[in-house]
Amino acid sequence: MSSIHPDQATAERLAGLGQVRPHPIPAGSGDGTLIDDPAVRPPLVLNNRSFRDVTDIVCGYVENKPGKWWMPTFMMTATIAGIGGLFILYLVITGIGTWGLNNQVGWAWDITNFVFWIGIGHAGTLISAILCLFKQKWRTAVNRSAEAMTIFAVICAATFPGIHIGRQWMAWFLLPLPNSNWIWPNFQSPLLWDVFAISTYGTVSAMFWYMGMIPDLATLRDRADRRLRAGGEGPVLLPFLPIRIDRIRGYVYGFLAMGWRFSNRHWHRYEAAYLLLAGMSTPLVLSVHSIVSTDFATSILPGWHTTIFPPYFVAGAIFGGFAMVLLLLIPARELYPNMKDLVTKRHIENMAKILLVTGSMVGFAYAMEFFIAWYGANAYEQFAFINRATGPYWWAYWTMISCNVLSPQLFWMKRMRTSAGVVFFVSVLITIGMWFERFVIITTSLNRSFLPGEWHMFFATPVDVMIFVGSFGIFVTLFLLFLRFLPAFPIAEIKAILPQASPHHGHAKGGH
Amino acid sequence: MTHMSASEHVAPECRIPPATGHPALAAGNVTIDAASARSAVRLLLGVGAVGVGLAIAGGFVANGKHALAALLVGNMAVLSICAVAMILTMAFHLVNAGWWAGFRRQIENIATLTPVFGATTVAIAAADYYVLGGSLWGWMGTQYAATDLAYLLEKKSAYLNVPFFFGRAAVYVVVWAILTQVLFRLSRKADAAPDPSLTARARFTSAWGILVGALTVAFASYDWIMGLDFRFFSTMFPVRFFAAGAFAGVAVLVLVLVLLRRRGRLEGVIGAEHYHDLGKLMFAFTVFWAYIAYFEYFLYWYGNIPEETAYFTERATGAWKPFFYALCFGHFAAPFLILIFRGVKRNPRLLTLVALWAVFIHVIDMVFLIRPMVYAGVPAAQNPGLGALWIDIAGAVGMLALFGGLLARRIGSGPLVGVNDPRMTEALEHKNYV
């Protein structure tokens, strides 16, 4: 790691090489944060970091060259994204017959992928907003990357309804504009609500993310400015284009920071606006995933038409979203220096506990669906559920149950939920399980409809598979770019939760 | 619960400073003698006995089914409040909350009444079965034997049969009794001497307790409200029941705290900051209720399948239509527009008014869920209409007063605050910064 910090000792310390100022680690408490004593609030940032340390660590991820792993990984995911893009191009040119859809299963991987990604997308803002409302200080470790994840997942999600309409150039029909017969779109259709809900959600999430970043972008601007004013040499853009990178940073971050100057009069309005934005984002997320669930629940198709769908989809979104946050953060904290000081073992344990709670809630919903299908005494409904568990897609159903309901039960054991490896592995299972959940809901209900003469199996084609794989490429590529160019942690908020941030800090001993 | 001894090596700024000796925790401020509560207990229990007695008398002179429904309305209103208190207690333990330490004992007090009002529900159901032969819980009776609904009853008989029904009820009551007693005793035990390991044990109990508690409350709502109309089914129903109780449950907690403050207790323990956050919870739960109630109604409205819409046709278009719109307005719109103001949440007087309204509209919600069953399918001529309103009022007021009396006795039976809570300092210093 090359560091641009002028002080060699500090530079080494921040790169995780030199002496840190360790905090006491009680025996058996992992990195010092796994303390169960209710009278103790374990540290949220490790190694007694100062304000300057926090600035240097987080800005260092942007200002220093990333590790050797970054470029190959980026090239790989960008290639996957590009291949996915080529398959989308092929689909647009040829038509959606290149998917494995048939007369009966008119929705399959496209909508599965849409709900899968939008679920992940919903989790990020909800995680950040709900933890903010509940004054959970540990949110600072995850909120920025969770919000970024949201934006990228919404981009992936929005791709699928965009391309599944068949004649993509008619996508403007989704907007509230009259068509050539002067007929307005159908405001009673859940598909139109989706358009409003998802575009509102994407916009509000982006604003929430951006607003949180304004002070941190100003920090990056000021640091570039300070280095420029100090003069001397600095890295340039290209050897034959000797513009100092710090100058570009000054312009770009300066533009994005909107002239933020850390005024406390500004902070007051900023905090009020941020809290209200969090307060509005929370019901927004609930509403948007509920509206996505009405795509299914307003129909009268057995297996789709049930009232628990809105909250059950929301619980599933939080579940899948936390799993995705862990999938991104657990490797990141291994790869980036000092990230373990910001994302502690306790953060991972907390998220594992939330996986256990939401996984059990999803399991509760599965059980209730089964129970009410039986209790409702509707033969079609009963068949739909028996078919899910024992029909041709039984393997998908039991994959879903074992990944979503059973695997998080491991987290009843403290040893399991405090092991980053186990948590990562279970998060992989949950991500698989949540994809299968949507596949099970969509495909098993469609492929065994009311009349046996209509029964058709669905078989995915390479176009199905590659567009889905490509969406992962888009997602990870965007996330890597985020880690490289934007503040991955809320610098100002982390400083505010350090013990020395309190204006009354240090008075307890000396008196006022 | 492990590593307890290890915490000696914790950095000092990580340790929550103990609140012992804090002036707000002086004995006079956090205790209320049983004698001073006695008059309130007597009055409320008296009103409760008169109300319940009147309702039962109404059952003999007017309509037994109507009287049981009136009692069940009050009973379920109270039970949902208690059950929500039980679930919230466990949730607060699980998230290691600090700000609730000052009112933890009061929410536990409400929670301990859950099994009591579970038992009274069983009594009402038993009266229905043994005295009236199964009229309010229509599936217990024989009146559908000759109708085409007999087929439906037959299909559901594996779940809807009398021994299983009472067996399940017994399980719910026992589970609630165990959960609330374990948590309450751990809490009381800590009053003697500070012991953080008791809080850790309560957290451990809450982990499995919230799972068992949620399941039993869910099935209780199926059995005791949804099951009244055995044709109706909705997977959302338990969530709807919880959402209803949550708004009123926090309101009851606010009322308890306001009353204790008026008696000169909890000075410096409960203040505007705590009311503010409890008000936020009420605000959140009224929105949550609207979300759940809307989607449950809306998905059946949209699907338009007769067997599902029958339930809402009765309630949203017929004689119960005013209740439908009263709930839209009174359970959501009005509290939403009032509680959105910061000043209301921080002012105990205004918050009390909202809390009283919340309890009232919660009873109306239970009326909306339960009462239409009494005269469903009965010729309009046999429906006494407002003529039998006194039975409903007597039943609901009676059960609420009974709840108030038992709660007052419970409050008077021990310290008002778990003074040795390891996170008491956080609760005393609690502040909303934005």
Place this chain on the structure above:
Amino acid sequence: MAPPSRSRRYVNEAGDRIHGVLAQYATPADLFHACEKVRDAGYARWDSFSPFPIHDMEEAMGMKRTKLPLAIAGGGALGAGLALLMQFWMSGSDYPLMKQGKPFASWEPFVPITFELGILLASFTALFGMLAFNALPRHYHPLMKRQRFLASSDDTFFICIEAGDPRFDPEQTRRLLESTHPTAIELVEE
């Protein structure tokens, strides 16, 4: 609102107009107590700067609560109202279309979009209202010229009392700030 600027009154030796006096502090606690002193001295056009929001600073600086929440509520009401109007007009009045056997204009299916647009406009008001109330974006500010001030985004804390304050006096204001244990004090030109 603060009284109008009267900063023309003061210039430095070079003839540049004075923006104010800037004092630097090392810790949040020092800044906090200094703010209390400046507040008590009766200044109105002044500000403090910290890398992160500090608890209770509103009181220490004698700030009034912002009216931003009211504006946000207004934005939400406007969005929801427009959404209702749009749906009832398009679906119920301008071109009623029979679909799914449902009424042309019933409130039930109009709830989702009403809610979404209400939130959308309220959120726009939150972000852009916050910026507008803070008079941002702002390309230039006199304080930004000071190398020392750029550390406010890192770990340093500042107070600036502006020359436009009616009580501002170069000597007295400086003396007041000197009594608050700053680590540095300097005059800032426009």
